Amino acid sequence: VLVSGMPDDALVAGVRAGAVAAVARAVSVVENARPGFETLLGALYAGIGPARRIGITGPPGAGKSTLAVALVSGFRAQGHRVAVVAVDPTSPFTGGALLGDRIRMEPVALDPDVFIRSMATRGSLGGVAASTREVCDVLDAAGFTRILVETVGVGQSEVDVATLVDTLAVVLVPESGDGIQMLKTGLLEAADLLIVNKADRPGADALQRELTVALDLRTGAMAPTHGGARRPPVLLATASTGAGVGPIVAELDAQWDWQQASGELMRRRERRMMQRARDVIDRAVHRWVWQHPAVNALVDAAGDDLRLGVRSPYQMATEIVAALQREVQS
Amino acid sequence: VLVSGMPDDALVAGVRAGAVAAVARAVSVVENARPGFETLLGALYAGIGPARRIGITGPPGAGKSTLAVALVSGFRAQGHRVAVVAVDPTSPFTGGALLGDRIRMEPVALDPDVFIRSMATRGSLGGVAASTREVCDVLDAAGFTRILVETVGVGQSEVDVATLVDTLAVVLVPESGDGIQMLKTGLLEAADLLIVNKADRPGADALQRELTVALDLRTGAMAPTHGGARRPPVLLATASTGAGVGPIVAELDAQWDWQQASGELMRRRERRMMQRARDVIDRAVHRWVWQHPAVNALVDAAGDDLRLGVRSPYQMATEIVAALQREVQS
Numbered sequence: 001v002l003v004s005g006m007p008d009d010a011l012v013a014g015v016r017a018g019a020v021a022a023v024a025r026a027v028s029v030v031e032n033a034r035p036g037f038e039t040l041l042g043a044l045y046a047g048i049g050p051a052r053r054i055g056i057t058g059p060p061g062a063g064k065s066t067l068a069v070a071l072v073s074g075f076r077a078q079g080h081r082v083a084v085v086a087v088d089p090t091s092p093f094t095g096g097a098l099l100g101d102r103i104r105m106e107p108v109a110l111d112p113d114v115f116i117r118s119m120a121t122r123g124s125l126g127g128v129a130a131s132t133r134e135v136c137d138v139l140d141a142a143g144f145t146r147i148l149v150e151t152v153g154v155g156q157s158e159v160d161v162a163t164l165v166d167t168l169a170v171v172l173v174p175e176s177g178d179g180i181q182m183l184k185t186g187l188l189e190a191a192d193l194l195i196v197n198k199a200d201r202p203g204a205d206a207l208q209r210e211l212t213v214a215l216d217l218r219t220g221a222m223a224p225t226h227g228g229a230r231r232p233p234v235l236l237a238t239a240s241t242g243a244g245v246g247p248i249v250a251e252l253d254a255q256w257d258w259q260q261a262s263g264e265l266m267r268r269r270e271r272r273m274m275q276r277a278r279d280v281i282d283r284a285v286h287r288w289v290w291q292h293p294a295v296n297a298l299v300d301a302a303g304d305d306l307r308l309g310v311r312s313p314y315q316m317a318t319e320i321v322a323a324l325q326r327e328v329q330s
Numbered sequence: 331v332l333v334s335g336m337p338d339d340a341l342v343a344g345v346r347a348g349a350v351a352a353v354a355r356a357v358s359v360v361e362n363a364r365p366g367f368e369t370l371l372g373a374l375y376a377g378i379g380p381a382r383r384i385g386i387t388g389p390p391g392a393g394k395s396t397l398a399v400a401l402v403s404g405f406r407a408q409g410h411r412v413a414v415v416a417v418d419p420t421s422p423f424t425g426g427a428l429l430g431d432r433i434r435m436e437p438v439a440l441d442p443d444v445f446i447r448s449m450a451t452r453g454s455l456g457g458v459a460a461s462t463r464e465v466c467d468v469l470d471a472a473g474f475t476r477i478l479v480e481t482v483g484v485g486q487s488e489v490d491v492a493t494l495v496d497t498l499a500v501v502l503v504p505e506s507g508d509g510i511q512m513l514k515t516g517l518l519e520a521a522d523l524l525i526v527n528k529a530d531r532p533g534a535d536a537l538q539r540e541l542t543v544a545l546d547l548r549t550g551a552m553a554p555t556h557g558g559a560r561r562p563p564v565l566l567a568t569a570s571t572g573a574g575v576g577p578i579v580a581e582l583d584a585q586w587d588w589q590q591a592s593g594e595l596m597r598r599r600e601r602r603m604m605q606r607a608r609d610v611i612d613r614a615v616h617r618w619v620w621q622h623p624a625v626n627a628l629v630d631a632a633g634d635d636l637r638l639g640v641r642s643p644y645q646m647a648t649e650i651v652a653a654l655q656r657e658v659q660s
Contacts, residue, residue: 038644041642045639046639046642048639061399070371270637273636273643274629277632277643279454280646281629281651282649284648285619286612288651289611289612298612299608307603309375309376309378312371312375313607314610315604316610316611317614317615320615321611321618322653324615
């Protein structure tokens with residue numbers, strides 16, 4: 001079987017060895033759901049797990065890309081191979097450089113132990129969440145020990161990203177005034193770490209206090225050091241100068257230790273594993289149903305009835321599922 | 331069978347009669363996919379069709395809500411009952427009033443023949459596109475003859491909305507500088523009408539020319555008056571004063587006449603009908619598979635194998651579909 005012009009085995013071996021060309025090719029195969037992508041993922045499955053997956057999200061202009069570059073340098077200094085997956089919303093209205101492109105312009109992008117990939121959020125079979133998770137799986141199996149997943153905060157993706165990573169950092173800036181707005185959403189619940197970036201600007205301390213109070217209200221009387229729950233710290237940073245980046249890297253390490261000790265990491269990865277399984281089954285069932293000649297024949301035959309309003313698509317769907325059910329039970 | 335505390339028949343009759351309380355209840359049932367929502371949609375199915383569904387999209391700050399209010403007034407003056415469905419992206423970072431809320435603050439919202447509903451873009455079974463289309467179906471069956479679907483242009487929704495409506499209007503403003511940016515996306519292909527709003531500001535004429543040139547390049551040598559294709563007009567308006575709104579309403583009427591005469595309306599509605607059917611089938615199959623005891627048993631049993639990496643979710647999915655297939659073929 002050929003995947004993208006390369007025998008499966010060679011591609012799998014290349015990814016496992018961390019060979020850049022193989023990794024880039026495998027990521028493309030998976031991102032675009034090319035023929036054989038699930039075979040490839042299946043072959044790499046046993047190799048996933050070692051990477052720490054860290055999400056970064058926040059409003060446009062919060063400096064996420066600058067922070068990502070600073071974190072990449074920090075992780076490199078610790079000896080890690082680092083991958084960055086930038087999930088770009090494909091809006092016709094958001095101008096400016098794409099997230100991944102911004103990082104690619106930095107010197108860090110020339111480092112052979114740094115891999116950068118932009119993901120478009122359209123057209124991916126099974127949704128961008130499933131697709132991003134699977135690209136991370138490839139990078140994980142390829143031996144990258146830190147994977148940053150960066151999303152711009154303009155849609156659903158910033159909450160979804162929480163389900164894709166081990167740790168989620170939310171980046172805010174003093175002038176954005178989003179502190180309170182965030183409280184109304186699920187994002188504060190999902191955040192493991194809050195970063196007030198551009199902390200050299202007025203209002204940074206006030207925002208830090210405001211967020212700390214909000215988090216205290218949320219966590220209530222929970223004992224932060226006794227597992228099960230942990231109040232996310234609110235750190236100040238100025239990513240453009242590197243100020244505060246060291247403490248963020250240290251906090252991520254501390255967070256990891258706590259997650260391992262408390263069992264939280266295992267719980268999150270278990271959830272992710274089951275979500276992965278459900279997505280894969282959904283995709284396989286979807287493919288099966290729509291390649292099933294009987295289903296397509298029924299839909300085609302029903303066209304006139306639907307057009308005339310004689311039958312509704314709801315009746316049709318019930319009939320199709322009933323037909324499948326009858327056959328399954330016979 | 332009870333839907334939301336009301337017998338099906340009474341709810342269906344209430345919607346068909348256009349009773350506000352019944353419409354509001356039916357919309358909620360459908361939007362939240364409450365038990366019985368598909369039965370309800372099935373009962374209303376034969377009544378859909380008369381409404382003209384018009385999409386409005388554009389970048390934040392383009393004045394979409396102001397324009398929507400002006401169009402509502404214009405349609406009311408023509409004697410139409412008007413519904414507005416505002417599809418809000420549930421971003422934790424976009425502050426300010428929700429689209430629907432802005433319209434609700436206008437006097438037009440007090441008109442009993444105007445119905446306004448905000449849709450959140452999260453948590454809807456089958457995605458926001460399917461859910462929005464079905465809410466429009468309810469409003470269509472309830473006798474609203476103009477349905478405006480408004481989306482903020484910050485995600486995928488503004489391209490998806492083109493598949494939900496008969497006509498798509500894209501709103502821009504002189505200072506947004508989005509004209510060229512739009513060319514790179516599918517949105518220009520999807521637009522039936524471009525509106526340069528806030529046309530009393532500098533640069534409106536230049537943007538109009540720029541868009542016209544871009545559209546001419548796109549349509550190339552096609553004869554605009556001979557069906558099959560039609561160059562979208564680029565109209566100037568200042569929605570806040572009402573300037574240019576009359577011509578937009580007139581253009582929408584002309585557009586409709588052309589769509590009917592050319593068969594374009596039929597083609598679009600046929601596509602929408604088939605998409606509706608596919609979505610409903612997908613949803614029914616999804617439900618069936620995940621309520622199937624064998625599937626859940628297989629997933630549960632595979633947990634340990636997945637955890638140990640002995641089996642991958644890809645193998646598991648293949649096995650589950652193979653099991654279903656074998657049974658279907660026996």
